[in-house]
Amino acid sequence: MKRSLRTGIVVAMATAVLINLLTACTLIGFSVLADSPPPLAGTYQYPSAGNTSFRKLIVIGLTSTDSDRTAVENAFMDQFLTAGINITGSSIVLPTGKVLPEKELVEQAIRRGNYDGVIIVEAINIRAAEVSKWLPAWKEGCRSNRSEFLERTAGKEKAGDPVSDWIRLEIGLWDVKKSAKVWSGTSGAIDRYDLAVESYVAARSTAAALRNSRLLQHN
Numbered sequence: 584m585k586r587s588l589r590t591g592i593v594v595a596m597a598t599a600v601l602i603n604l605l606t607a608c609t610l611i612g613f614s615v616l617a618d619s620p621p622p623l624a625g626t627y628q629y630p631s632a633g634n635t636s637f638r639k640l641i642v643i644g645l646t647s648t649d650s651d652r653t654a655v656e657n658a659f660m661d662q663f664l665t666a667g668i669n670i671t672g673s674s675i676v677l678p679t680g681k682v683l684p685e686k687e688l689v690e691q692a693i694r695r696g697n698y699d700g701v702i703i704v705e706a707i708n709i710r711a712a713e714v715s716k717w718l719p720a721w722k723e724g725c726r727s728n729r730s731e732f733l734e735r736t737a738g739k740e741k742a743g744d745p746v747s748d749w750i751r752l753e754i755g756l757w758d759v760k761k762s763a764k765v766w767s768g769t770s771g772a773i774d775r776y777d778l779a780v781e782s783y784v785a786a787r788s789t790a791a792a793l794r795n796s797r798l799l800q801h802n
Contacts, residue, residue: 620787624714624751624771627725628796632765635758637700638800640670641693643736645705649679651778655704655752658782659789666790667801671696683736690733693759701757702789703736704782708747712772717751725767732762750775752785756798768792 640663644655656672663670673683676692683689693701709717752770757763770785793799 620791621784623754623768623785623788623792625718625721625725626766626768626792627722628766628798629725629764631758631761631763632796632798635765636798636800637756637758638669639696639698640668640700640702641673641676641696641698642670642702642704643673643683643689645683645703645736646778647706649674651706652679654779655706655782658779659702659704659786662783662786663790666794666799668790668799669802670702671698686733686736689736699759701733701759703733703753703755703757704785705753705755706750706775706778707753709749709751709772710747712749714771718769721769732757732764748775749773750778752782754785754789756793766793766796766798 642656642659642663644652644659646652646655653672653674656674660670660672673689673692676696677683677688711717749772751772754768754770755764756766758765768789770781770788773781773785790799
């Protein structure tokens with residue numbers, strides 16, 4: 584009788600320990616999932632990346648308004664600085680308005696700041712919210728990339744772009760020394776009125792993707 588009681592107590596204690604252990608593991612799993620940002624809709628790393636990693640970045644937002652530009656850049660600064668990455672928004676070192684189409688001013692700011700990497704985030708109009716309708720063309724465009732450094736900031740007045748209900752964020756990382764794009768990414772479809780909020784999601788996902796690709800140096 585005593586032996587059965589003792590055995591029952593041991594089994595109950597072991598069961599309680601197992602339940603607590605499983606609960607702790609479950610909570611840890613949920614925590615890891617909560618800390619993992621959703622992946623971008625697409626990413627592409629160019630051969631020009633090599634073994635390069637970047638220690639000081641500037642982010643340039645190309646949007647239809649100055650307020651959207653600031654919102655996008657603030658989101659990327661917040662998420663990259665949180666991840667321990669040195670980054671500055673162009674709206675801090677370059678005035679708002681029509682300055683971004685002046686390529687020389689942008690290049691001067693990059694040289695003065697001694698940035699080794701430039702992240703350009705462009706809000707691009709899309710016709711459909713379904714990723715499957717435009718993502719294949721985006722991937723093909725990455726493989727046949729012929730872009731020049733800062734060409735998207737030069738000679739293009741973003742405010743003149745036609746307005747669409749849906750946009751996506753085209754994200755490019757450029758090597759200043761090589762004047763070459765080393766990485767591209769794109770968000771999924773975003774309601775343009777949710778741009779400020781969705782920029783934080785895209786920024787966090789971008790920081791994670793670049794970190795996993797070993798393209799960033801932590802402070």
